Amino acid sequence: MDLTAHTSHGYSAKLTADVVGITYRQLDYWARTDLVVPSLAKATGSGSRRQYSYANLLELKVIKRLLDSGIKLEKVRSIFDYMRSELQEDISRANLVIDGSNVVCARSDAEFIDVLQRGQGVLNVLPLSNVKQEVDAAIIEFRPSADDTDEEPSDEAHEESAGEFHRAIGES
Amino acid sequence: MDLTAHTSHGYSAKLTADVVGITYRQLDYWARTDLVVPSLAKATGSGSRRQYSYANLLELKVIKRLLDSGIKLEKVRSIFDYMRSELQEDISRANLVIDGSNVVCARSDAEFIDVLQRGQGVLNVLPLSNVKQEVDAAIIEFRPSADDTDEEPSDEAHEESAGEFHRAIGES
DNA sequence: CATCGCAATGACAACATCGGAATTACGAGG
DNA sequence: CCTCGTAATTCCGATGTTGTCATTGCGATG
Numbered sequence: 001m002d003l004t005a006h007t008s009h010g011y012s013a014k015l016t017a018d019v020v021g022i023t024y025r026q027l028d029y030w031a032r033t034d035l036v037v038p039s040l041a042k043a044t045g046s047g048s049r050r051q052y053s054y055a056n057l058l059e060l061k062v063i064k065r066l067l068d069s070g071i072k073l074e075k076v077r078s079i080f081d082y083m084r085s086e087l088q089e090d091i092s093r094a095n096l097v098i099d100g101s102n103v104v105c106a107r108s109d110a111e112f113i114d115v116l117q118r119g120q121g122v123l124n125v126l127p128l129s130n131v132k133q134e135v136d137a138a139i140i141e142f143r144p145s146a147d148d149t150d151e152e153p154s155d156e157a158h159e160e161s162a163g164e165f166h167r168a169i170g171e172s
Numbered sequence: 173m174d175l176t177a178h179t180s181h182g183y184s185a186k187l188t189a190d191v192v193g194i195t196y197r198q199l200d201y202w203a204r205t206d207l208v209v210p211s212l213a214k215a216t217g218s219g220s221r222r223q224y225s226y227a228n229l230l231e232l233k234v235i236k237r238l239l240d241s242g243i244k245l246e247k248v249r250s251i252f253d254y255m256r257s258e259l260q261e262d263i264s265r266a267n268l269v270i271d272g273s274n275v276v277c278a279r280s281d282a283e284f285i286d287v288l289q290r291g292q293g294v295l296n297v298l299p300l301s302n303v304k305q306e307v308d309a310a311i312i313e314f315r316p317s318a319d320d321t322d323e324e325p326s327d328e329a330h331e332e333s334a335g336e337f338h339r340a341i342g343e344s
Numbered sequence: 345c346a347t348c349g350c351a352a353t354g355a356c357a358a359c360a361t362c363g364g365a366a367t368t369a370c371g372a373g374g
Numbered sequence: 375c376c377t378c379g380t381a382a383t384t385c386c387g388a389t390g391t392t393g394t395c396a397t398t399g400c401g402a403t404g
Contacts, residue, residue, distance in 0.1 A: 013381070025363060028382075033361095046382045047369030069272055069294035070251075073361065075242025098241070113285065122241035123297040125288065185351070197393065200352075205391095218352045219399030245391070 010040040010051035019138040020060040027060070035077055036060055059083070061135050062096075065126060079103055098124035182212040182223035191310040192232040199232070207249055208232055231255070233307050234268075237298060251275055270296035 017024045030036050031043065031050060036059050041051035052060075062083070066076050082103040083096075095106045097115050099122070106112040115123075189196045202208050203215065203222060208231050213223035224232075234255070238248050254275040258266075267278045269287050271294070278284035288295060 023363080024381090026361090029362065032383095043382060045369075046367085046384090047371085047380085048382065049370080049380085050382080065294050069270070069296060070244045070247025071242045071294070072244050079242075121298075122237050122243070124241060125295040125297055126293075195393085196351090198391085201392070204353090215352060217399075218354090218397085219350085219401085220352065221350085221400085222352080 010038075010053055011057065013038075013050045013052070015142060016052045016057060016060065018142045019057060019135065020064055021138070022060065022064055030060075030063075035073075035080070036063070057135050057139070058131060061131050062126065062128070065131065066124070069124070071124065094128045096124075096126040096128060098126070182210075182225055183229065185210075185222045185224070187314060188224040188229060188232065190314045191229060191307065192236055193310070194232065194236055202232075202235075207245075207252070208235070229307050229311070230303060233303050234298065234300070237303065238296070241296070243296065266300045268296075268298040268300060270298070 011019065013027055014024060017027045020027075027036075031038065036056060038050040039053040039056055041049060043050050059080070063076055063080075066079070067073065071079075079098060095112045097104050097106055097112070104115060106115050183191065185199055186196060189199045192199075199208075203210065208228060210222040211225040211228055213221060215222050231252070235248055235252075238251070239245065243251075251270060255268075258277045267284045269276050269278055269284070276287060278287050288297070
C-alpha cells in the first residue's frame with residue numbers, strides 16, 4: 001500500500017491539518033512564516049488553495065511530534081534546515097538525534113547508541129519510523145473518498161494511538 | 173572536593189545567575205513564578221536578598237540545558253514536578269528520559285537503552301553527570317573568595333565548555 | 345546621619361505563537 | 375449571472391517569556 005501515490009492531486013489544507021493533527025490556524029501560520037510551504041500549490045492570494053504533498057505531511061507530523069514534546073517552534077525552524085536534506089527517503093529505519101543546534105540522522109542502531117553515549121547536552125531523539133506509520137493511518141482514517149469500512153467513524157480517539165510506552169515509563 | 177559544603181551561606185542571585193549561565197532577569201522571573209524558589213532565603217520585599225542552595229544550582233543548570241535544547245519553559249515546569257523527587261542525590265550516573273508528559277530517571281545503562289528502544293514519540297535525553305561537573309567548575313570560576321590561581325580571569329569562554337560532541341555530530 | 349552599592353519590585357515594551365471572528369476571493373453549479 | 379461552499383487573508387486579542395528602566399528599600403561604611 002503506497003499512499004505516496006495519493007499525491008496525484010495532493011492534500012488540501014483542511015485535510016492536511018486533520019491528518020497531521022494540528023489546527024488549520026497553525027498550518028496557515030507555518031505556511032506564511034515559511035516553516036512548511038505546500039510543495040504542490042502555494043497560496044496566490046485570498047481564495048486560492050494550498051496543496052500539500054505527502055512529503056509535506058511527514059514534515060508536518062515530525063514538527064507536531066517535536067512540539068508535543070515541548071520543543072520551541074523557533075528551535076524546530078532551525079532543525080528543519082538540516083531535516084529537509086535528510087527527510088526525503090527511507091524514513092523507516094532512521095533515528096533523529098538533536099543536540100542544541102546540531103542534528104544528526106543515525107541510521108544504524110550502533111551509530112545511534114554511540115551518538116547517545118557521547119551526548120553532552122540534552123539530546124532530542126526522534127524515531128522516524130512510526131511517524132510514517134501514523135501519517136499513513138491518519139490518511140486512511142480521514143480519507144474523503146468512500147469505502148470507510150471502519151467501525152469508528154467518531155471524531156475522537158486520534159490521540160495516543162500507540163500507548164505501550166506510557167505504561168513502561170510510569171504516570172506523570 | 174565537595175562544593176556542597178559551600179552552602180554555609182548559600183549563593184546570591186547575581187552569583188547564581190553567573191554560575192548557571194542565565195540572566196538575572198530570568199532567575200528573578202523563575203523565582204516569582206515559582207519555578208525555582210531559593211531554598212535558603214526567599215525574597216521578602218524590595219531590598220531583600222534571595223539565597224540559593226547548591227541543589228538549586230543543579231536544578232537551574234538542568235533548566236538551562238533544557239532551554240538551550242529548545243524545550244519550552246512551560247514543559248520544563250511540568251517536568252520538574254517529577255524532577256524534584258529524583259534530583260537530590262547520586263546525579264552522577266543517572267540519565268533523564270522525557271517523553272512528552274512522562275519522565276523517567278534511568279540509572280543503569282541497560283535500563284537506559286531499553287527505555288530508548290521503546291520510545292514512540294520524541295525522547296529528551298539528559299545525562300545528569302556533566303551537569304554537576306559544569307556547575308562545580310563554574311562555582312570555582314566565579315568564586316569571589318580569593319585564590320583565583322587560574323590563567324583565565326576573562327569573562328568570556330564560558331559557553332561550550334565541553335566541545336567533543338559537536339565534532340562528532342557535524343556542524344549546523 | 346548621609347551616602348553608596350546591591351537587589352527586589354513594578355511598569356512598560358517587545359516578540360513569538362497562536363485562537364477567533366470578519367472579510368474577501370476563487371471555482372463550481374444552477 | 376447569482377449563489378454557495380471553501381479557503382486565504384486581515385484584524386484583533388491573549389498568553390508566556392523575556393529585556394529595559396526607574397523606583398524602592400535594605401545593609402554597611404564613612
